Amino acid sequence: MRHFICKTLAQNGAISSYTIYVPWIQTKRFVSSGLNSPEKQSLTVSYLTNSCGLSLEQAISASKVVKIGDTEKRDSLLKLFTSYGFTKAQISSLVSRHPPLILARPETTIRPKIEYFRSLGIRGPDLPKIICSNKSILLASLEKKIIPNLDFVKDIVGTNENLVYALKQSSNVFRRNIKKVMVPNMATLRAHGVPEQHVAKLVMMQPRSLLLKTDLFKEVVCAIKEMGFEPMRPSFILAVKCMATISKVKWEKKKEILKSFGWSENEFLSAFRVQPMLMVCSEEKIKDVMDFMINKAGLKPSDVGRCPNLFLTSMEKRMIPRFAVLQVLMSKGLVRKDRDLIWALNLSKQDFEKRFVIQFMEVAPEVINAYQLKIGGDGFSN
Known part of the structure; x- marks a missing residue:
């Protein structure tokens, strides 16, 4: 009825x-049916493509969700975004990922939120970058979600500066009642002996790691302890940060890649304990580093395992140029071929240049070209 x-x-x-x-x-x-008229749909698609920068396919898809009848109000919204430094690409990204945003009221719904973020000290390019990182930010309630969540995080990290840093790492703090999820997980860390300052550090470095379901978070913490990490040491929260934000499938894939190059289970655990951030690297980066070190530089898998920090450095800017320099010096007998290459790779930029470039540039000027990647396409002589 x-x-x-x-x-x-x-x-x-x-x-x-x-x-x-x-x-x-x-x-x-x-x-x-009045809102579904061909004229209305045509106006919506046209506006989304011409004014918002969406592709035709994106605009057609969005037109199934929103219908634009008053372009004047929509123009005001776009001008508002532009006045705060949003690029057309960023506006397009926001609208394409969450079409209802284009119907939001500029002055009563959007501006107060942007001004609130500015009051925290988020200015310049950081403002649109943080807002664009999570499509739900601008449509979440300022009073009921945004302010309570950020006040909670600020109470933990201490300052607006630290809060902004946390937001740059992850904007997921806008998604739900984070207090309900974070409090039990922080309690788990404390129960295992993690110092309060380390808990706060984890919130600042990667708040997303503390948004894992409580039972899963407990499993992560227990697994990390079983790997030999000490809860009192900073490396413990680094391990939590990595393991809590990587799916089990991706974790196993990365681990298998390392093992495929000759690492044993113990070598993997040893490397992870030295540098937990190793597992944040992409699968492609892990493959590239292991392939270069073992197949091109001739190192043993165990050699690479001694210095997992190298996975966090640039192949193009650090590893390849340094190997090229060392190859020149070894070919001229200026450096022993049995020198510990891993040690040389791990030196600071200043120390490496002093020991292997500046010291030999007169007797072996080729090291300059080698260091600038002018010897061969991959940094090695042809």
Whole structure:
């Protein structure tokens, strides 16, 4: 009966939309035919492509969700974003990922939130970057979600500066009642002996790691302890940061790649204990580093395992140029071929240049070209 009354009213123009109620299911809202007219859809697609920068495919998809009738209000929203430093690409990204945003009220819904972020000290390019990192930020309630969540994080990390740093690492703190999730997980860390300052450091470095389901977070913490990490040491929270933000499938894939190059289980655990951030590297980066070290530089898998910090350095800017310099020096007998190459790779930039470039540049000027990657396409002589 309710279905019939609502449908009749809609057909008579008394209401513009209605919801069908069935005892066991509630459907989504259906918009009346007036809003689904070809003219309205054409205007929406045109505006989304020409003014918002969406592709035709994105605009057609978005037009199924939103219908634009008043372009003047939408123009005001776009001007507002532009006034705060949003690029057209960033605006396009926001609208394409969450089309209802284009219907938001510029002055009452969007500006207060942007001004709140600015009050925290988020300015310049960081402002649109942080906002664009999470499509739900601008449509979340300022009073009920954004302010309470950020106040909670600030109470832990201490300052606006630290809060902004945390937001740059992860904007997931806007998604839900983070206090309900974070508090039990922080309690788990404390129960295992993690110092309070390290808990706060983890919130600042990667708040997303503390948004894991409580039971899964407990499993992560226990697994890290079993690997030999000491809860009192900073490396413990680094390990938590990595393991809590990487899916089990990706973790195993990365581990298998390392083993495929000759690492044993013990060598993997040893390397992970030395540098937990190793597992944050992409699968491609791990493959490239191991392939270069073992197949091109001739090192043993165990040699690479002694210095997992190298996975966090640049292949193009550090490893390849340094190997090229060392190869020149070894070919001229200026450096022993049995020198510890891993040690040389791990030196600071200043120390490496002093020991292997500046010291030999007169007797072996080739080291300059080698260091600038002018010897061969991969940094090695042809």
